[in-house]
Amino acid sequence: MARTNIIFLGMPGSGKGTISSILETKANIIQISTGDIFREEINNKTELGLKVKAIVESGSYVPDDITNKIVENKIIQMQANNQKFILDGFPRTVQQAMFLDQLNFEDYIVVYLDVEKQVVIDRLSQRYFCKVCKKSYNLASFKSKKHPYCENDGELLIQRVDDQPEAVKKRLDIYEKETAPVIDFYRRKNKLLTITQHDNINETIDKILDIIL
Numbered sequence: 216m217a218r219t220n221i222i223f224l225g226m227p228g229s230g231k232g233t234i235s236s237i238l239e240t241k242a243n244i245i246q247i248s249t250g251d252i253f254r255e256e257i258n259n260k261t262e263l264g265l266k267v268k269a270i271v272e273s274g275s276y277v278p279d280d281i282t283n284k285i286v287e288n289k290i291i292q293m294q295a296n297n298q299k300f301i302l303d304g305f306p307r308t309v310q311q312a313m314f315l316d317q318l319n320f321e322d323y324i325v326v327y328l329d330v331e332k333q334v335v336i337d338r339l340s341q342r343y344f345c346k347v348c349k350k351s352y353n354l355a356s357f358k359s360k361k362h363p364y365c366e367n368d369g370e371l372l373i374q375r376v377d378d379q380p381e382a383v384k385k386r387l388d389i390y391e392k393e394t395a396p397v398i399d400f401y402r403r404k405n406k407l408l409t410i411t412q413h414d415n416i417n418e419t420i421d422k423i424l425d426i427i428l
């Protein structure tokens with residue numbers, strides 16, 4: 216059972232989602248992915264989904280007030296159950312980080328996956344995922360043994376609309392402007408664990424497990 220919560224920071228495609236789902240099974244910790252939450256709402260055509268569809272698919276950020284409220288509710292739920300969690304994709308702006316601070320959320324480490332821009336551009340163009348179980352694959356490094364189908368459930372794998380080149384460019388531009396300052400925010404608080412060489416996913420996982428278990 217994990218002793219502390221985790222905040223993951225890193226460019227789109229840096230591996231936050233993949234590493235989070237491995238940690239979920241190894242450390243009894245729950246992944247809260249704001250991207251997954253939005254995609255699910257879009258998929259189910261809920262009121263929220265319809266509101267954020269165009270924003271998410273173009274690669275822009277959903278307004279902070281919407282995202283903050285969703286995360287706050289999730290955190291309340293987790294804390295009520297004494298369950299440790301991973302924030303994957305939140306906070307993504309300094310305003311979101313400040314919002315977290317004023318929830319008296321203290322019990323966390325921040326893991327920053329520092330990956331080169333060209334590496335993530337290459338990865339995103341080759342990324343496929345399963346709409347049903349959410350597992351993510353990569354043609355270059357992590358290809359499904361049953362490509363183009365999911366290893367878990369045999370579903371046809373798809374590419375995310377926002378993994379198209381135009382949207383990727385926009386996401387990386389916004390990341391540099393809005394999310395890079397969040398890294399400094401946590402560095403100043405002495406909360407940051409930076410992992411640079413993380414092609415070896417197992418080493419990364421072990422490093423994190425050492426800290427949280």
Ligand code: ADP
Binds near residue numbers: 249272275277308377
């Ligand atoms: P990635 O990290 O690969 O960019 P995510 O799945 O985390 O992808 O997020 C997908 C999209 O969901 C983002 O591009 C954005 O539109 C929206 N989103 C996710 N998290 C946030 C957030 N914290 N604030 C604003 N928008 C968000």
